[in-house]
Amino acid sequence: KSKISTYEKMWAFMSSRQQTALVKNSDEGIHRVLTTDYALLMESTSIEYVTQRNCNLTQIGGLIDSKGYGVGTPIGSPYRDKITIAILQLQEEGKLHMMKEKWWRGNGCPEEDNKEASALGVENIGGIFIVLAAGLVLSVFVAIGEFIYKSRKNSDIEQVSHLFPRRVRLGTFGNDSAK
Template sequence: GSANLKNKTLVVTTILSNPYCMRKESAIPLSGNDQFEGYAVDLIHEISKSLGFNYKIQLVPDGSYGSLNKLTGEWNGMIRELLEQRADLAIADLTITFEREQAVDFTTPFMNLGVSILYRKGTPIESAEDLAKQTRIKYGALKGGSTAAFFRDSKISTYQRMWSFMESARPSVFTASNGEGVERVAKGKGSYAFLMESTSIEYVTERNCELTQVGGMLDTKSYGIATPPNSPYRTAINSVILKLQEEGKLHILKTKWWKEKRGGGKCR
C-alpha cells in the first residue's frame, strides 16, 4: 500500500553524470545536498515538495549504475544500495531493463530515449543503414555499455553487420567514456561516428555546434526512479511523476538543463 511520507527522511542514491547530477561550482566548500545540481537533483526536489518528505543525496560508493554478476548472483552500483537498504530511492539516468526489474521496482518513466548516431554536420550520412553500407567512415560506442550491448544482441541484420564491423576494427572504435567518443567525432573531420543515447547526443549538440544527431532512434528505452522491491513509496512517487509530466514540468526541467545551463543553447 502507499505510505505516509510526511517528514520522513529518505536516502537517495545517485551518480555523477551530466546533466543529471553534477558537482556545483563554488568558491566555498559546500556540504550535504547543496553540493549537487542537475536534472535529477531538481526532480527529487519537486517530488519531495509534493509529498512532504526530506531527503539526503549520497553518491553511489562504487560509481556504478548497477549490473548483475552472473556467477555470484550479486548486484553492484545503485541497485545494490537499494537491495541492501542503504538507500530508499535511486534517481539518475538509470535505464529500466528487464534484468534490473527482476531485482528492484521502477516508477513510471520520467524520460524516454534511444540509441542514435553522433556525427559531424553537413555529410551525406543520414541513417544507420548508410553507415552500415560503407567502411570508410568508422563508428563505435562506449566499451561495455548498454549501446554496445544493443548491437551485440540485436537480431536485425543491419545492426549485426555493424557489430561485426565494430568488433573487427583496428585500431579499436570503442571508447573508455562518452566524452572520448564525442572528442573523436569532433576531431575526426568526418572519419568517425559515435553511437550513444539520444539524450546524451542532444546535450552534446547544444554545446558543440559542429556536431549533429544523424537519423532517428534505433531502439527505445526509459529512465525511471528505482526503489527496493515492494517499496511503500513507489505508488505515491508514480503519481507525482505523472503529474509533473502532464503539467509540462518535466519538459521545463529538460529545457533548463539541456539548453539553458552550463553552456547550453549556444548552437542555433
C-alpha cells in the same frame, strides 16, 4: 546479439576494426568526432545533452531504440505510489519537458547550424511531386487514347459482324453490292 541483420553487420564491421572503430568512453568518442572523420553511436539522451553544449557537434537521425527511466523502491515501500503519482502529474502538466528544456539546453547553438541535419522539407522534395503529377497527367492521356483506339477498333468489328449474316443470306461473299 541482435536479431536485426543491419545491426549484426555493423557490429561485425566495428569489432573487426577495434583499434579504429571502438572507443573506451563517450569523451574519447566526442574527441575523435571533433578531430577526425569519425561518427559516434551514442545514447540519445547523452548526445542530445552534448550537442546542446558544443555547436561543432550535431545529432543525425532519430532514435535507434527507445528506453525509459524509472525510480526503484523496495518492495512494499510507502513511497512507491506517491512517487508514481508525482511523476505522472509532472508529466501531464508538462513540467518534466520544461525541466528537460531548462537543463538540457546549453548555451544554445545558432538555429542555422542545427538545420543542416534536419529532415527534408517540401522544397527539397518538391520535384518528386512535379514528376509524379506529370506522370499522372500523361497516364490519363494514354488511357484516353487507348479508349478511343479500342472503341474505333470495336466499332469496325461490329460493323463487319452485322454485315456478315446479311451476306450469308444473299450469298454475296465476294460482291460488295450488299453494303
